[in-house]
Amino acid sequence: MQQRIEADYLIETAIDVRKAAEIMAGEQSSGTFIALPLETPDLIERSAARVEHVEEIDTVAAPSLPGATGDQGKGWQRAKVTLSWPFETLGASLPNLVSTVAGNLYELRPFSGLRLLDIRLPEAFATAYPGPRFGVAGTRALTGVQEGPVIGTIVKPSVGLNAEGTAELVATLAGAGIDFVKDDELQSDGSACPFADRASAVMRVINELADRTGKKVMFAFNLTGEIDEMRRRHDLVRDLGGTCVMVNLNSVGVSGFLGLSRHSELPIHAHRNGWGYLSRHPALGWSYTAWSKIWRLAGADHMHVNGLANKFCEDDASVLASATAQLTPIWKAKPCIAMPVFSSGQTVLQPPETYRGLGTTDLIYAAGGGIMGHPDGVAAGVESLREAWAAAVAGEDPDDRATRHPHLARALAQARGR
Amino acid sequence: MQQRIEADYLIETAIDVRKAAEIMAGEQSSGTFIALPLETPDLIERSAARVEHVEEIDTVAAPSLPGATGDQGKGWQRAKVTLSWPFETLGASLPNLVSTVAGNLYELRPFSGLRLLDIRLPEAFATAYPGPRFGVAGTRALTGVQEGPVIGTIVKPSVGLNAEGTAELVATLAGAGIDFVKDDELQSDGSACPFADRASAVMRVINELADRTGKKVMFAFNLTGEIDEMRRRHDLVRDLGGTCVMVNLNSVGVSGFLGLSRHSELPIHAHRNGWGYLSRHPALGWSYTAWSKIWRLAGADHMHVNGLANKFCEDDASVLASATAQLTPIWKAKPCIAMPVFSSGQTVLQPPETYRGLGTTDLIYAAGGGIMGHPDGVAAGVESLREAWAAAVAGEDPDDRATRHPHLARALAQARGR
Numbered sequence: 132m133q134q135r136i137e138a139d140y141l142i143e144t145a146i147d148v149r150k151a152a153e154i155m156a157g158e159q160s161s162g163t164f165i166a167l168p169l170e171t172p173d174l175i176e177r178s179a180a181r182v183e184h185v186e187e188i189d190t191v192a193a194p195s196l197p198g199a200t201g202d203q204g205k206g207w208q209r210a211k212v213t214l215s216w217p218f219e220t221l222g223a224s225l226p227n228l229v230s231t232v233a234g235n236l237y238e239l240r241p242f243s244g245l246r247l248l249d250i251r252l253p254e255a256f257a258t259a260y261p262g263p264r265f266g267v268a269g270t271r272a273l274t275g276v277q278e279g280p281v282i283g284t285i286v287k288p289s290v291g292l293n294a295e296g297t298a299e300l301v302a303t304l305a306g307a308g309i310d311f312v313k314d315d316e317l318q319s320d321g322s323a324c325p326f327a328d329r330a331s332a333v334m335r336v337i338n339e340l341a342d343r344t345g346k347k348v349m350f351a352f353n354l355t356g357e358i359d360e361m362r363r364r365h366d367l368v369r370d371l372g373g374t375c376v377m378v379n380l381n382s383v384g385v386s387g388f389l390g391l392s393r394h395s396e397l398p399i400h401a402h403r404n405g406w407g408y409l410s411r412h413p414a415l416g417w418s419y420t421a422w423s424k425i426w427r428l429a430g431a432d433h434m435h436v437n438g439l440a441n442k443f444c445e446d447d448a449s450v451l452a453s454a455t456a457q458l459t460p461i462w463k464a465k466p467c468i469a470m471p472v473f474s475s476g477q478t479v480l481q482p483p484e485t486y487r488g489l490g491t492t493d494l495i496y497a498a499g500g501g502i503m504g505h506p507d508g509v510a511a512g513v514e515s516l517r518e519a520w521a522a523a524v525a526g527e528d529p530d531d532r533a534t535r536h537p538h539l540a541r542a543l544a545q546a547r548g549r
Numbered sequence: 550m551q552q553r554i555e556a557d558y559l560i561e562t563a564i565d566v567r568k569a570a571e572i573m574a575g576e577q578s579s580g581t582f583i584a585l586p587l588e589t590p591d592l593i594e595r596s597a598a599r600v601e602h603v604e605e606i607d608t609v610a611a612p613s614l615p616g617a618t619g620d621q622g623k624g625w626q627r628a629k630v631t632l633s634w635p636f637e638t639l640g641a642s643l644p645n646l647v648s649t650v651a652g653n654l655y656e657l658r659p660f661s662g663l664r665l666l667d668i669r670l671p672e673a674f675a676t677a678y679p680g681p682r683f684g685v686a687g688t689r690a691l692t693g694v695q696e697g698p699v700i701g702t703i704v705k706p707s708v709g710l711n712a713e714g715t716a717e718l719v720a721t722l723a724g725a726g727i728d729f730v731k732d733d734e735l736q737s738d739g740s741a742c743p744f745a746d747r748a749s750a751v752m753r754v755i756n757e758l759a760d761r762t763g764k765k766v767m768f769a770f771n772l773t774g775e776i777d778e779m780r781r782r783h784d785l786v787r788d789l790g791g792t793c794v795m796v797n798l799n800s801v802g803v804s805g806f807l808g809l810s811r812h813s814e815l816p817i818h819a820h821r822n823g824w825g826y827l828s829r830h831p832a833l834g835w836s837y838t839a840w841s842k843i844w845r846l847a848g849a850d851h852m853h854v855n856g857l858a859n860k861f862c863e864d865d866a867s868v869l870a871s872a873t874a875q876l877t878p879i880w881k882a883k884p885c886i887a888m889p890v891f892s893s894g895q896t897v898l899q900p901p902e903t904y905r906g907l908g909t910t911d912l913i914y915a916a917g918g919g920i921m922g923h924p925d926g927v928a929a930g931v932e933s934l935r936e937a938w939a940a941a942v943a944g945e946d947p948d949d950r951a952t953r954h955p956h957l958a959r960a961l962a963q964a965r966g967r
Contacts, residue, residue: 159735161706168921169718170706178709178741196829198862219741220708226773226800227737230822233799234734237825238861245825288579288588290638291596300587316652317577319645323596323637355644358776358808381651382644384802390776404648407655407663408834409826411614415833416826443656444616503586 135215137251138232143244145201148210156180184213194243195414223259244414262467265398283311283497294328307510314353334371351377351400358390381405392430401431419453427467434469441475451488478546479519486523515542553633555669556650561662563619566628574598602631612661613832641677662832680885683816701729701915712746725928732771752789769795769818776808799823810848819849837871859893869906896964897937904941933960
């Protein structure tokens with residue numbers, strides 16, 4: 132059983148990589164830049180971080196990040212490094228874990244690149260933290276989607292609709308058979324669309340339809356705010372019969388999120404907006420695998436992963452790695468599986484590759500234009516996405532299936548024509 | 550009076566910079582990648598973000614960040630761009646402000662660089678948020694330091710001392726006349742040095758000395774954790790007669806911090822560890838000016854700014870800009886001045902340049918080796934720093950002053966010999 136905290140990093144340095152790793156370990160535990168009189172051998176044995184593994188990768192001619200020292204004209208060595216820390220220094224505390232594995236490291240002078248790739252934690256963290264309370268099974272139970280992906284969309288325009296306007300749009304989407312709708316991440320509780328008004332108006336629509344048809348659309352209400360606000364908004368959603376809340380992770384932070392999560396009785400849809408500033412440079416910041424483990428453990432049920440052939444900078448391999456990470460157990464006894472949320476430019480074109488890469492339909496597939504823009508209407512948009520996924524799962528050419536499903540045929544033509 | 554929210558960015562793009570700015574504004578308000586049926590002219594007028602200003606800077610040959618599209622072989626244009634948002638969309642909410650000004654922007658494809666430089670907020674934010682409750686005046690009152698910088702140090706080794714070991718070190722430092730001591734950012738509440746034990750042991754030492762001498766050392770106890778933990782630890786420190794708590798901003802997040810700050814009756818010492826992953830690449834992330842405004846408004850009393858000739862990658866101009874930003878009013882009626890904390894390799898050498906750059910001694914000057922390592926002992930280390938600062942303020946050559954102050958002379962020799 133794992134007793135120490137471990138973290139893997141990609142580093143880039145002009146000095147000896149083993150020495151560079153030792154500098155990281157020193158800075159992030161008992162050491163500092165100078166010799167310390169109280170740093171005794173016994174204290175080091177008890178408290179110091181250890182270099183567990185160093186694996187050289189390759190050498191690059193120019194430093195990836197400015198400001199690094201140590202250039203000897205022999206290029207900049209890249210390596211994968213694993214450090215470990217004694218559990219006793221911080222205990223099972225996610226906020227303090229962040230300080231330990233991602234603290235004052237990124238500005239250390241010998242490094243022209245430093246990125247956190249992964250973390251492994253003692254099982255005491257599994258006991259101390261809730262993990263996703265709903266995850267895949269809970270989301271399927273609440274949406275009634277027992278097979279295939281949960282088909283979802285986003286309220287658009289992102290901002291500008293008032294509560295009644297939002298509810299009207301939801302009525303259209305719910306009437307078209309959608310499983311899931313989310314607020315935009317920019318929409319929380321401004322005076323132009325107050326949270327309580329929006330929640331009441333939207334849930335009136337959703338509850339009425341559920342009473343008539345038995346199908347309750349899951350709406351992720353963006354309650355991003357301060358702790359007391361988030362708890363109050365959560366309670367309102369719950370009392371109105373809602374089945375999901377949404378929060379912007381980078382806007383509330385780990386302790387902010389836990390203030391909601393430990394209180395929550397609903398699935399938490401976790402939005403990663405701002406992720407770009409943590410990850411856009413490949414030699415800096417966080418990998419999504421490492422970062423998402425923090426939030427999964429803290430209780431995120433749905434984690435955004437972008438989508439294949441998306442409208443942002445991220446390539447497909449990175450998207451699939453992020454999604455696979457959400458579906459990979461953290462511990463056997465406590466897997467903390469979060470449902471990956473695919474979005475950004477998703478249409479009927481991406482299901483085959485997405486399914487090939489992931490091997491499961493345990494995901495939320497959110498499309499905007501692919502649903503709202505279908506030439507035969509919103510219901511045809513939803514249906515064409517379900518058919519595209521059914522073809523992907525069956526290993527069938529979508530165009531073959533389209534010969535029997537005209538809505539899929541038109542969706543394919545539209546998506547390819549764009 | 551400012552009615553809209555404004556943000557300045559550094560951008561780098563191969564497309565027309567005005568068009569690039571419009572894409573940012575669209576993505577971060579009512580627009581998206583596709584035309585929206587509900588996005589009416591009236592809705593846009595009410596809700597859209599606006600491009601307020603575009604100012605071209607220069608052109609670079611290669612993209613600063615990978616993944617950007619639009620290259621036409623004419624280089625990558627850098628520009629300063631100002632966007633604005635209607636207040637009504639989000640209201641006076643710091644968490645939602647973060648989603649708005651630093652959300653899904655950094656991954657937009659036309660950008661090979663995007664960095665948030667500054668933000669300007671309507672005064673409703675000044676009413677909604679506390680700002681620093683103690684700041685410079687409160688910190689001076691509590692430490693009894695009416696002139697010159699507050700001289701501080703850090704408990705070292707960073708981790709590994711138990712509660713009693715920490716208290717013994719504090720006894721030495723307090724006996725030597727230090728004004729301020731802080732926990733290491735890696736030390737919060739592990740079983741190797743539990744928070745309650747450490748706070749009790751340290752405050753016993755500090756209170757005894759205060760009873761004897763009238764001078765109470767300010768100790769910043771690192772209470773980083775979940776909301777309830779932080780509040781409980783804060784209450785303990787207050788009840789023990791402590792005068793400061795410390796929190797790692799990136800570990801708790803904005804909503805986490807506010808959960809502490811709205812409860813706090815003590816100065817909050819805000820640590821920025823992890824700042825490197827938000828800022829190390831000059832064309833990505835956040836400027837400290839923008840980022841620190843969020844925390845100052847949320848109630849941070851002390852903000853870390855690194856130090857001149859520091860041991861990390863940051864250059865002196867950046868350090869001085871960060872420090873100056875903390876001392877620059879956000880609003881005339883509510884300045885939200887936080888006390889800048891200089892640390893990292895600080896000795897008797899940096900006061901002249903620091904004072905020249907800043908023009909004030911309203912700061913905390915934290916030295917480790919410069920105090921603990923003085924050849925004549927810790928008291929001599931503290932005294933030499935005070936003398937170095939007195940010389941800086943008087944415009945006196947430190948070596949001239951050193952002829953009258955042998956402790957300063959030895960400290961200068963030691964620092965230069967390093």
